[in-house]
Amino acid sequence: DSTSEDASFTKPKTTFQDVAGLDEVKEELVEVVDFIKNPDKYRKMGAKVPKGILFYGPPGTGKTLLAASVAGESNSAFFNTTGSEFVEKYVGVGAKRVRTLFEKARKEAPSIIFIDEIDAIGAKRHLESNNEKDQTLNQLLVEMDGFNKDSNVIIIGATNRLDLLDEALTRPGRFDRHIYIGNPNYSTRYEILKVHTKDKPLSSEVDLEEIARKTHGLSGAHLANIANESAIIAVREGCSQINKVHFDKAIERIVAGLESKNSKLI
Numbered sequence: 449d450s451t452s453e454d455a456s457f458t459k460p461k462t463t464f465q466d467v468a469g470l471d472e473v474k475e476e477l478v479e480v481v482d483f484i485k486n487p488d489k490y491r492k493m494g495a496k497v498p499k500g501i502l503f504y505g506p507p508g509t510g511k512t513l514l515a516a517s518v519a520g521e522s523n524s525a526f527f528n529t530t531g532s533e534f535v536e537k538y539v540g541v542g543a544k545r546v547r548t549l550f551e552k553a554r555k556e557a558p559s560i561i562f563i564d565e566i567d568a569i570g571a572k573r574h575l576e577s578n579n580e581k582d583q584t585l586n587q588l589l590v591e592m593d594g595f596n597k598d599s600n601v602i603i604i605g606a607t608n609r610l611d612l613l614d615e616a617l618t619r620p621g622r623f624d625r626h627i628y629i630g631n632p633n634y635s636t637r638y639e640i641l642k643v644h645t646k647d648k649p650l651s652s653e654v655d656l657e658e659i660a661r662k663t664h665g666l667s668g669a670h671l672a673n674i675a676n677e678s679a680i681i682a683v684r685e686g687c688s689q690i691n692k693v694h695f696d697k698a699i700e701r702i703v704a705g706l707e708s709k710n711s712k713l714i
């Protein structure tokens with residue numbers, strides 16, 4: 449029975465330092481970390497702490513990384529899930545999985561439940577509201593409403609398309625904080641490149657500012673990929689350091705990959 453399998457979690461060591469740039473987003477999340485660490489402070493003031501936060505924006509921009517860093521900073525159990533895991537052929541299976549997940553998260557609290565691609569279960573419902581997806585979404589809403597003040601579980605959902613989500617999910621008391629995470633600007637690209645080359649031997653001719661300028665429009669995931677790919681190319685060429693030419697080849701490869709993907713779409 450696949451529904452009886454335990455919801456698994458980790459205790460990530462990720463911190464806000466691992467996330468380059470995105471200072472405003474991190475500032476907002478510092479407050480969330482404080483909710484988790486000092487719930488009494490807010491309770492005494494009569495404040496309700498948020499239960500649900502939505503990250504939205506293009507893929508590969510650090511949404512998962514940020515969610516893990518909230519867990520790391522607050523020493524919470526991190527339940528890393530994807531919306532599609534809950535979508536099943538048989539009615540009731542997804543809903544049961546949601547229930548099991550929340551039970552476990554409450555038991556391990558403080559907890560962060562991360563649901564990537566939440567649109568897979570949270571897209572606008574149909575009129576004949578009785579299919580498997582709707583039951584799963586309904587169960588998620590029930591769990592969020594059923595949180596008592598003391599449960600100390602925060603849910604972070606991520607989506608590329610906020611407009612697809614059912615209003616029942618985004619209204620106050622549920623996922624009521626919406627945080628946009630876009631593609632990095634020049635200075636964030638530079639910071640991301642620094643993070644991802646920190647432990648790599650770079651030759652002195654490698655100019656990360658120049659690479660940041662050349663990579664306009666790429667995501668953090670692409671930049672991480674470029675840093676890794678350039679290291680692999682350097683090894684392949686038998687070098688003891690990563691040179692400018694290795695970066696150039698890596699960028700070329702990743703940009704060419706994107707272009708062929710785009711041309712397939714046309």
Ligand code: ATP
Pocket residue numbers: 466467468469470506507508509510511512513514564606640643667668669670672
């Ligand atoms: P998706 O929407 O595709 O799930 P995502 O927004 O959740 O993507 P992540 O999985 O967090 O993106 O990012 C992918 C990888 O890109 C990260 O593991 C990290 O290596 C790198 N990355 C992205 N943004 C940043 C950043 N701001 N700082 C450092 N690394 C980053």
